[in-house]
Amino acid sequence: MQHDLRAMMSRALLASASVLAITTPASAQTSAPPPAAAPQAAEQEAMSQSSVADIVVTAQFRAQRLQDTPISITAVGAAELEAKSQTNLAQMADAAPNVSLKPQGASFGPSITASIRGIGQNDFNPAYEPGVGIYIDDVYYPQLTGAVFELLDLDRVEILRGPQGTLAGRNAEGGAIKLYSKRPSGDGGGFVEVNYGIRNRIGIRAAADFGITDTLAVRISGVAKQQEGFVDRIDYGCANPGSGIPSTRPAGDCTISKLGGVGYQAIRAILAWEPTDKLDVTLIGDYTRDEHTIAGEVLLDTAAINSPNTNPAPGIPYDNRFICGRYCNYIGTGQPAGVWTPPIPVDPFGAAGTPLAATQGTDRSLYKGWGVSGQINYALSDAFKLTSITGYRSFDTQFDSDDDLSPANTNFGRNSLENWSFSQEVRLNMDLSDSLNGTVGGYYFKQKSTYDSFQDIRYVAVYPLQFRQPDPTKAEAKAAFAHLSWKPIDRLTLSGGLRYTAETKDQTYFRLNYDGSVNRFLDPVGVAYGIGYSGADTLDYNGNGNTTETVTALSGLTAHYSAKRWDYRVAADYRLTDSLMVYGSVSTGFKGGGSNPRPFNTQQVIAFRPEKLTAYEIGFKSDFFNRRVRLNASAFINDYVDIQIPVLTCPGAPCAARLNAGDARVKGFEAELSAYPIDGLAIDASISYLDFKYIASSLDPAATSPTVPGGTNPGGVSPSDPPASPPWKFSVGAQYKIDLDKAGSLTPRFDVTYEDKKYGGPSVVNGERILNFVPAYTLANARITWQNADEDLDVSFEVTNLFDKYYLLSVLDLRGAGGGVRKGRPGNPREWAVTVKKKF
Helix, strand or coil, X not given: CHHHHHHHHHHHHHHHHHHHHCCCCCCCHHHCCCCCCCCCHHHHHHCCCCCCCCCEECCCCCCEEHHHCCCCEEEEEHHHHHHCCCCEHHHHHHCCCCEEEEECCHHHXXXXXXXXXXXXXXXXXXXXXXXXXXXECCEEECCCECCCCECCCEEEEEEEECCCCCCCCCCCCCEEEEEEECCCCCXXXXXXXXXXXXXXXXXXXXXXXXECCCCEEEEEEEEEEEECCCEEEECHHHHCCCCCCCCCCCCCCCEEEEECCEEEEEEEEEEEEEEECCEEEEEEEEEEEEEEEXXXXXXXXXXXXXXXXXXXXXXXXXXXXXXXXXCEECCCCCCCCCCCCCCCCCCCCCCCCCCCCCCCCCCEEEEEEEEEEEEEXXXXXXCEEEEEEEEEEEEEEEEEECCCCCCCCCEEEEEEEEEEEEEEEEEEEEEEECCEEEEEEEEEEEEEEEEEEEEEECCCCCCCEEEECCEEEEEEEEEEEEEEEEEEECCEEEEEEEEEEEEEEEEECCCECCCCCECCCCCCCCCCCCCCCCCCEEEEXXXXXXXXXXXXXXXXXEEEEEEEEEEEEEEEEEEEECCEEEEEEEEEEEECCEECCCCCCHHHCCEECCXXXXXXXXXXXXXXXXXXXXXXXXXXXXXXXXXXXXXXXXCCEEEEEEEECCCEEEEEEEEEEEECCCCCEEEEEEEEEEEEEECHHHCCHHHHCCCCHHHCCCCCCCCCCCCCCCXXXXXXXXXXXXXXXXXXXXXXXXXXXXXXXXXXXXXXXCCEEEEXXXXXXXXXXXXXXXXXXXXXXXXXXXXXXXXXXXXXXXXXECCCCCCCEEEEEECCCCEEEEEEEEEC
């Protein structure tokens, strides 16, 4: 199938080139030269530290100043990312208002949670839609797995808040995050950067720009970094002699490994060809390998497990004795077999071909991904400009998960996820007059994911869940869109967009024994389950369009989902003065539906509908005091319908399903400030607030009280439940450039970020419903940079988490599902590094 997609991509590129070859060329809107007053983001490094620089964005299909775009956008250039010690996408999002990108715990592998204004996704399973669109050079990245991207040789990052379906290639309900690489210039420039830091942190970044001919240039960039982890994985029997649990380590050497390490390598090559001033072609290829110890997690609390299948050793229950400390755990990464079943087979990875014992797991995570894309910009005339964007991406990842964080044999999983995706977008930009312009286009997307895992879940009292689930999921989407902008009078601009989307998804279930035969615990013949839903969206379980048919077998069953949607956006902006613009907009978006990807029996195959959003936004963008101060702010109300929520309990056994809870009203605001009060002093700040309230009358009883074995009730959703995003968030930073004349300059910088407590879902302990929260935290970073007089050599010393704050990034509670564990992923402690960067 990958061969077919590569061939498809090649045909699409050739087709695009053929279409363009018979027409008159010109440059596309995304690469059109911006006005002289709006330098590219990369040029900010050379600007005086006395005024706010303009960043050019392409949120509305054409190059515009950020201050002229009627959308709430955080746009950050390369110089600011470097000054704030932000090297990956999650760190950059920490300072963006109403944006949350957090790396997940070990159970979900190398993935992130992503939300904008409280809309997003926290589960990496490919059967779910992300909710936030992530783009690399205008090519959509379809999964949360592998999305903690290094900010490698970027020109800028744009974060667009609110639905972007009419303004981006793929439907994006919550918003979009767009990364743009530095384009080749052919000037022979580049840089080399090396750093060293705590826990043997070693890193190198480099980029080089080559002019091959007058019309052909290439830029190659790469990054390699490694660092030991900060969460000790300790052998329990070694550290607790006499506990009854045998030691596997020599006395005095109880630490097995350091979890939460870094081992990242990536390379990117960009080829730019501009044979005339009317045609440019860009080809991009990249490769990433990310291998490191799994995320470091800590055990926070336990509950009794009522199952005879679980025991770390005879007479030793699973309880709080396995709580290790702030930065350690007793994870075993394996599960010895009982007398009733063979052990999980182990296929080694990252061990240079050395086989592992049948009862042994690993504590490593491996991600390998690559992508190629091509963009052709061509003009039909001075008024009509055509853009074709073709992309193909592929990745595979492997990771183990031992959720109890102890030598107890409660559950263990060996996970593998493969994905490829192909996308093709064609846009026609039209400058019809000085006051009227528009864009029409089409978009095609296709992907296939296979999530294959071996699971051994022993905390269920009635039977052990031991199975393999090599489940493939195929998805396809087609869309057509149009956008129009009109200036009826000099200072007023009216704009609107329309999008039609048709999408399908096929998810096939397999519940097998380890030898490949059908697992009859999970697939008992003759047990029926509920039907899907019908109407504007459909879901049926045999692909024949009959949503009322009774089906009795799980393995080999395909759940077919399809939907057709219209989305729109209307906006108006008015420039009150040359330095103040006000705007308002209404827009819609949706996140696709589907079927529970983790059923343990036929009754748990539960359909969920798409969720929908209507967003109302007002805001202003302003520059004051001769562009020494910039203040942008917006306020919004979101009508949120058929919200998809996670539940950990379903009929018959634990699960991890999605249900449509009901509706909610989400209100909030965000503001961003940049200021240069005196020459050399730069201050930036942001603040955001989010108020999320369920509409009690809309809540579905199935989502407010999902039934579990024994009649207990972990709750699901309650009308008073808070949002899964922090209500308050702010950041403030300042730097001052001290001129040392011929000795160069010295720039100290200090940053503070605050994130409010975040809701992590409900659980049930001893029959009582409890709420899980990730506690609020405040972090401070400091950096001092010396730059030589020629401004081509930098030496920096940085300290992140300056006051060594202990905080959690995520919390997972499986006590209500019977798993007995509540665990969290701590953030990095205080770290220091020295960086030397040479530009040429």
